[in-house]
Structure formats: C-alpha cells, structure tokens
Amino acid sequence: MVSIKSEREINSMRKAGAAVGQILDEMCQMVKPGITTWDLDRYAESRCKDLKVVPAFKGYHGFPACVCISVNDEVVHGIPSRKKVLNEGDIVGLDFGVSIDGWYGDSARTVPVGKVSDEAQKLIQVTRESLYRGIEQCREGNRVFDIGYAVQNFVEQHGYGVVREFVGHGIGKALHEDPQVPNYGSKGKGLALKVGMVLAIEPMINVGGPAVKVLSDGWTAVTVDRSLSAHFEHTVAITQTGPEILTVF
Ligand code: MG
Ligand code: MG
Numbered sequence: 001m002v003s004i005k006s007e008r009e010i011n012s013m014r015k016a017g018a019a020v021g022q023i024l025d026e027m028c029q030m031v032k033p034g035i036t037t038w039d040l041d042r043y044a045e046s047r048c049k050d051l052k053v054v055p056a057f058k059g060y061h062g063f064p065a066c067v068c069i070s071v072n073d074e075v076v077h078g079i080p081s082r083k084k085v086l087n088e089g090d091i092v093g094l095d096f097g098v099s100i101d102g103w104y105g106d107s108a109r110t111v112p113v114g115k116v117s118d119e120a121q122k123l124i125q126v127t128r129e130s131l132y133r134g135i136e137q138c139r140e141g142n143r144v145f146d147i148g149y150a151v152q153n154f155v156e157q158h159g160y161g162v163v164r165e166f167v168g169h170g171i172g173k174a175l176h177e178d179p180q181v182p183n184y185g186s187k188g189k190g191l192a193l194k195v196g197m198v199l200a201i202e203p204m205i206n207v208g209g210p211a212v213k214v215l216s217d218g219w220t221a222v223t224v225d226r227s228l229s230a231h232f233e234h235t236v237a238i239t240q241t242g243p244e245i246l247t248v249f
Pocket of ligand 2: 106107168169200202233
C-alpha cells in the first residue's frame with residue numbers, strides 16, 4: 001500500500017524535513033580533519049533535543065546512534081565511533097532523519113574532509129547530480145522506475161557502479177514505507193506516481209563495481225572492491241506543480 005498524503009500532512013513533513021536539513025547543514029560545517037564520527041553523532045543528538053525533534057535512526061532495528069556515518073569505501077549504515085577519526089582526503093557520508101509529531105524526514109549528503117582527490121570530488125559531484133536527475137522524475141504520470149533509470153543512466157556514463165542492495169523508499173508516518181525506489185531500472189516501468197506520494201530518493205554510487213557487503217558489526221555496508229562510495233538523499237513530495245524537496249532548511 002502506497003499512502004497518499006494530504007496537503008496538511010505534507011506540511012507536517014515539511015517541518016520534519018526542515019529540521020533534518022538544518023542539522024545536516026550544521027554537521028557538514030563541522031566536518032574537518034581530526035573530528036570523530038562520534039563527535040558528529042553527539043552533536044546531532046544534542047540538536048534534536050534543542051529543536052524538540054526525535055532522531056529517527058536511534059534504536060531503529062537496533063541501530064545504536066542518531067546518524068549513519070560512512071567513510072570512504074563504506075557505502076551506508078556506518079556506526080559512529082570515538083575511534084573513528086576523519087582524516088584529510090577522506091569523504092564522509094552523513095545520513096540522518098528525524099520525526100516530528102510522528103512524521104518523518106530522511107536525507108543524506110557526502111562531503112569532503114579537507115582537500116580530497118579529483119576522483120573523490122568527481123564521485124561526490126556525479127552522485128549529487130544523480131539525485132537531482134532522480135528527483136526531476138518525481139511527477140504524476142511518471143513511474144517509479146523512471147527515477148532509477150534517470151539515476152543509473154547518468155552515473156553509468158561515468159563508469160560508476162549503482163548499488164542494488166539498498167534502495168530509496170516511501171516515507172511518512174514511518175521511516176520506510178512502500179514503494180521501494182531502486183536506483184536502477186527501465187523507463188516506464190513500475191508503480192504510477194501520484195500527487196501526494198512522498199519518496200526518499202537516495203542513490204548510493206561506487207567508483208568501482210556495484211557489489212557491496214555488510215561487515216561483521218551487522219550494519220556497515222562497504223564496497224566489495226574497496227572503491228570509494230558516495231550517497232545523497234532527499235525526501236521529496238510529488239505535488240501538482242512537480243517535485244518538492246522537503247529536507248531543506
Ligand atoms: Mg537516509
Ligand atoms: Mg532513506
């Protein structure tokens with residue numbers, strides 16, 4: 001079942017999305033060599049308290065932190081740690097969500113730590129652009145695989161691998177709702193998109209092959225070939241006038 005949100009419900013999701021965007025903006029400003037992923041997570045939790053919003057990931061299926069923080073060849077679901085220090089040249093993915101009055105927002109960005117290689121910079125740019133290509137397809141009359149087609153067609157032109165094991169999703173009263181939104185697929189296939197659907201679009205893109213595996217901590221997904229990976233995500237409402245990004249401050 002894919003839920004259709006009323007204008008009033010989407011307005012509640014705008015509030016959650018704005019808090020996600022604000023805290024992510026602040027965390028991105030903090031990223032620099034020497035900071036630990038633990039520091040970033042502690043900051044996000046304290047800001048949730050300030051803004052009176054509920055961190056969405058803490059305790060979700062047992063996840064132990066507020067932010068999924070994934071460095072270099074880590075794709076998604078990295079666990080913040082006091083031992084994990086960010087170094088010049090790393091790239092770091094911050095995936096964060098909150099709820100307000102039971103309505104969710106979910107967003108992710110990958111940012112450079114200090115000066116990074118040209119390869120890392122290009123991966124970040126291409127992955128960010130692929131998100132916007134996907135978002136552009138979030139219109140009534142299109143189908144769900146139009147989103148994945150747009151992402152895949154763009155990133156594969158650069159020789160990059162599109163992760164298959166993790167996908168975007170509907171979002172609303174739950175963090176993960178139907179439908180699944182893969183970052184690959186054939187134009188014109190799948191569920192017909194309608195005004196009032198809200199989707200989290202989230203390409204996960206590798207410099208090398210698409211294959212990923214989960215480490216023994218049960219969470220952290222890494223590229224099998226150890227190549228760099230980037231992740232961008234926005235929560236997007238399909239409106240009468242086209243896509244509206246909710247996770248912005
Ligand atoms: Mg997310
Ligand atoms: Mg998500």
